[in-house]
Amino acid sequence: MSSSTPASNSSAWTAKPATAAPAASISPWRRTWLRFKRERLGYWSLVLFVVLFVVSLAGELIANDKPLVVRYEGHYYFPIVKEYPETQFGGDFPAKTNYLDPYIRSRIESNGNFAIYPFNHNYYDTIDYFAVRPFPAPPSSANWLGTDQFGRDVLSRLLYGFRVSVLMAFALTISGVVFGVLTGAIQGFYGGRTDLIGQRLIEIWASMPDLYLLIIFASIFEPTLWLLFILLSMFGWLVLSDYVRAEFLRNRSLDYVKAARTMGLSNWQIIWRHVLPNSLTPVITFLPFRMSAAILSLTSLDFLGLGVPAPTPSLGELLQEGKNNLDAWWISISAFSALVITLLLLTFMGDALRNALDTRNRGSAFGGAK
Secondary structure, three states: OOOOOOOOOHHHHOOOOOOOOOOOOOOHHHHHHHHHHHOHHHHHHHHHHHHHHHHHHOHHHHEOOOOOEEEEOOEEEOOOOOOOEHHHHOOOOOOEOOOOOHHHHHHHOOOOOEEEOOOEOOOOOOOOOOOOOOOOOOOOOOOOOOEOOOOOEHHHHHHHHHHHHHHHHHHHHHHHHHHHHHHHHHHHHHOHHHHHHHHHHHHHHHOOOHHHHHHHHHHHOOOOHHHHHHHHHOOOOHHHHHHHHHHHHHHOOOHHHHHHHHOOOOHHHHHHHHHOHHHOHHHHHHHHHHHHHHHHHHHHHHHOOOOOOOOOOOHHHHHHHHHHOOOOHHHHHHHHHHHHHHHHHHHHHHHHHHHHOOHHHHHHOEOOEO
16 A cells, blocks of 8 residues: 655646736827937927926916015015005005006015015006006017017017917817817718718818808907907817817728627717727817917917907017017017917927837837837
């Protein structure tokens, strides 16, 4: 009778060699972001654009004709958030305080009082009536980029004009994406008569002269930012609609859509869960170019006098002032440089985003790793 020994069955208790843990998979959006970071020019253009936009959002803290904080006779005041009459600081009139007045400045900066001013002590619509030089004035220590024909600081108007242009471009881009994706998805997914009728209506709408409509509406209604936004939004979705329609026409005939229909999903569920996520590549690639087109359109309308109402600053209005005052070279050069830099940054971002979303580059996104 044989008995098993520890040596005979030791192989049964031999520990299996540890296997390496599988590498964590990277989500598609994470891969796209890593590919975008490899496009150095586009990535740093995004960083610079975000920095400039954040600085413009803090415009009141950077360029303002009011002090941030005033300590006067033992009390603290915050003129940047509240209006004070000049009698509060030893003035003679109950009107709001003009902090550029030499008398007021002497009162709040003497006898133990002090004031903390922004980086640039000029607001975009402030006219310094106490200036000693005629307008427009060239760059100086008080006005780094000079003043325009009304004595307003060009640097402040450039800062606030950039903010208005970018915010308007954001709004126009969002509205264009919403209407473009909606109309393109309906036409591309349903096809047939729906696509045929929709295409004919879009062709009729696209043939309308948008510039003439803007001129007509500007002559009838008082120009406002809301009116300008509505008019530009009416035509800003047409190009994106064609891209989304083409993607939906291609994706609706693929196997995963047929499988979703077999499982009993509704058309809305198929569009929202399956077709739309696989059709977002042209939408995302389109965003920077749509923003640059919106900024250029707004600048062109402002240059023609059909854009944002005065005294709201804009790049186009500065270009118009530069044209009207050719001897004041600092106005046109500043506005033109800001416009060119903004459009270049958006173009570099769009090119990098397009390369990051290009399926042909996915094999070499991480040094050849699939």
